[in-house]
Amino acid sequence: MIKILFEDSIPKGQEYFAGLGEVSSFPAGKLTAAHLNDVSILVVRSTTTVNETVLGKNSQLEFVTTATAGTNHLDKAFLKQAGIRWQSAAGCNARGVAEWVISALLIADAQHRIDLANATVGIVGAGNVGSMLATLLTAMEINVKLCDPPLQKRGDKRKLVTLAEVLECDVISLHVPFTTSGEDATHHLIGMAELGAIKDHQILMNAGRGEVINERALKQRMQQAAPPTLILDVFDNEPDIDTSLIGYCFLATPHIAGHSVEGKLRGTQMVYEQVCSQLSRPIEKHLDEFLPVIPPIIVNADDIGPDKLTMADWRTLLLPIYDIREDDKHFRQSMAQSNQFAALRKAYRIRREISSCTLSVRGQINKHVQAQLKAIGFMLYEG
Numbered sequence: 001m002i003k004i005l006f007e008d009s010i011p012k013g014q015e016y017f018a019g020l021g022e023v024s025s026f027p028a029g030k031l032t033a034a035h036l037n038d039v040s041i042l043v044v045r046s047t048t049t050v051n052e053t054v055l056g057k058n059s060q061l062e063f064v065t066t067a068t069a070g071t072n073h074l075d076k077a078f079l080k081q082a083g084i085r086w087q088s089a090a091g092c093n094a095r096g097v098a099e100w101v102i103s104a105l106l107i108a109d110a111q112h113r114i115d116l117a118n119a120t121v122g123i124v125g126a127g128n129v130g131s132m133l134a135t136l137l138t139a140m141e142i143n144v145k146l147c148d149p150p151l152q153k154r155g156d157k158r159k160l161v162t163l164a165e166v167l168e169c170d171v172i173s174l175h176v177p178f179t180t181s182g183e184d185a186t187h188h189l190i191g192m193a194e195l196g197a198i199k200d201h202q203i204l205m206n207a208g209r210g211e212v213i214n215e216r217a218l219k220q221r222m223q224q225a226a227p228p229t230l231i232l233d234v235f236d237n238e239p240d241i242d243t244s245l246i247g248y249c250f251l252a253t254p255h256i257a258g259h260s261v262e263g264k265l266r267g268t269q270m271v272y273e274q275v276c277s278q279l280s281r282p283i284e285k286h287l288d289e290f291l292p293v294i295p296p297i298i299v300n301a302d303d304i305g306p307d308k309l310t311m312a313d314w315r316t317l318l319l320p321i322y323d324i325r326e327d328d329k330h331f332r333q334s335m336a337q338s339n340q341f342a343a344l345r346k347a348y349r350i351r352r353e354i355s356s357c358t359l360s361v362r363g364q365i366n367k368h369v370q371a372q373l374k375a376i377g378f379m380l381y382e383g
């Protein structure tokens with residue numbers, strides 16, 4: 001019987017994989033060659049590095065998949081040379097990250113760090129996360145600029161701008177993978193020169209990978225006069241991060257931007273389907289079976305406009321679904337006691353996405369507002 005090994009941080013892993021073979025799990029981040037005896041299929045998340053050191057001379061492994069968007073924990077060159085196929089859960093948590101950015105920007109607007117209604121958000125990386133973020137911001141009628149040289153070279157039809165143009169935007173939001181080779185490598189993409197160009201009226205956000213910003217240069221910049229507003233979800237060298245960086249952040253969270261219930265379960269669903277395909281088995285499990293239903297959210301039309309949605313209206317609608325300040329507060333308090341980065345991530349709370357929420361509006365809202373609410377992802381109850 002085929003052996004499937006999965007990381008124990010994969011939500012509903014047992015429920016999804018049971019029946020597809022001889023299934024077992026290993027503790028997140030603690031994979032050893034001993035776990036891999038006769039294993040053909042390995043399913044991980046980003047805290048498990050998969051390389052020659054871990055796999056050793058395992059000849060049985062045929063397929064590795066990660067229930068995450070990022071793939072920098074997989075040594076792709078080694079896997080190719082060893083003849084082991086790999087896949088990822090591309091796009092699984094794009095909405096979760098985009099909603100994290102929007103929650104942060106609504107707080108920054110409330111605290112007069114930015115005038116969001118008149119701001120331009122520059123997005124570096126126009127892939128799944130960057131595109132989702134652009135869609136949601138556009139629904140809120142906020143200007144966006146997208147920068148993605150690799151996609152530009154591949155003929156992407158959207159209007160894409162340079163990194164220099166993004167560095168002039170009111171918000172600079174990073175959504176690139178961590179890469180170390182090629183002309184578009186992202187390691188320290190934001191270094192001394194770029195940080196010097198970012199002024200105190202601007203916001204710098206990173207929910208990509210910590211290594212994309214040169215943290216030494218970042219700390220220097222934050223110690224200089226007129227530093228920008230800094231919002232970080234990811235850090236260099238996780239989980240052993242430089243905790244002093246948190247003190248420079250307006251908002252900081254422990255790499256949970258994509259940890260919505262939907263984002264994580266979508267990841268499991270995607271890798272499950274890949275394993276089914278690998279084994280030529282039918283897909284019998286579906287996401288809806290595992291997603292708890294949320295009661296409708298009821299708002300009064302008068303409390304949200306009703307003819308035009310302001311940033312205050314968006315706060316009324318969106319912060320009850322996800323308020324980043326709760327994660328920021330918990331992160332700061334926990335890290336002040338000891339470095340609990342990994343533990344905080346493991347025990348992350350239940351957080352739902354806008355697109356799982358039905359909105360029931362009491363009273364009349366115009367067609368334009370209805371369209372905006374749908375465009376940001378709400379299901380509208382029209383009973």
Ligand SMILES: NC(=O)c1ccc[n+]([C@@H]2O[C@H](COP(=O)([O-])OP(=O)(O)OC[C@H]3O[C@@H](n4cnc5c(N)ncnc54)[C@H](O)[C@@H]3O)[C@@H](O)[C@H]2O)c1
Binds near residue numbers: 069125
């Ligand atoms: N914080 C979180 O919870 C979280 C969640 C999801 C993804 N991520 C990170 O964000 C990254 C992006 O996620 P995604 O799902 O959008 O991935 P994606 O692969 O869909 O998109 C990444 C985009 O970045 C572009 N890119 C690569 N190098 C670039 C460069 N030098 N300049 C500008 N653009 C560049 C690529 O062309 C691609 O379009 C992931 O690789 C992962 O590391 C973090």
Ligand SMILES: O=C(O)[C@H](O)[C@H](O)COP(=O)(O)O
Binds near residue numbers: 046047067071
């Ligand atoms: O790359 C991704 O998909 C996200 O960064 C994701 O949160 C990473 O996976 P995790 O460390 O949560 O297992």
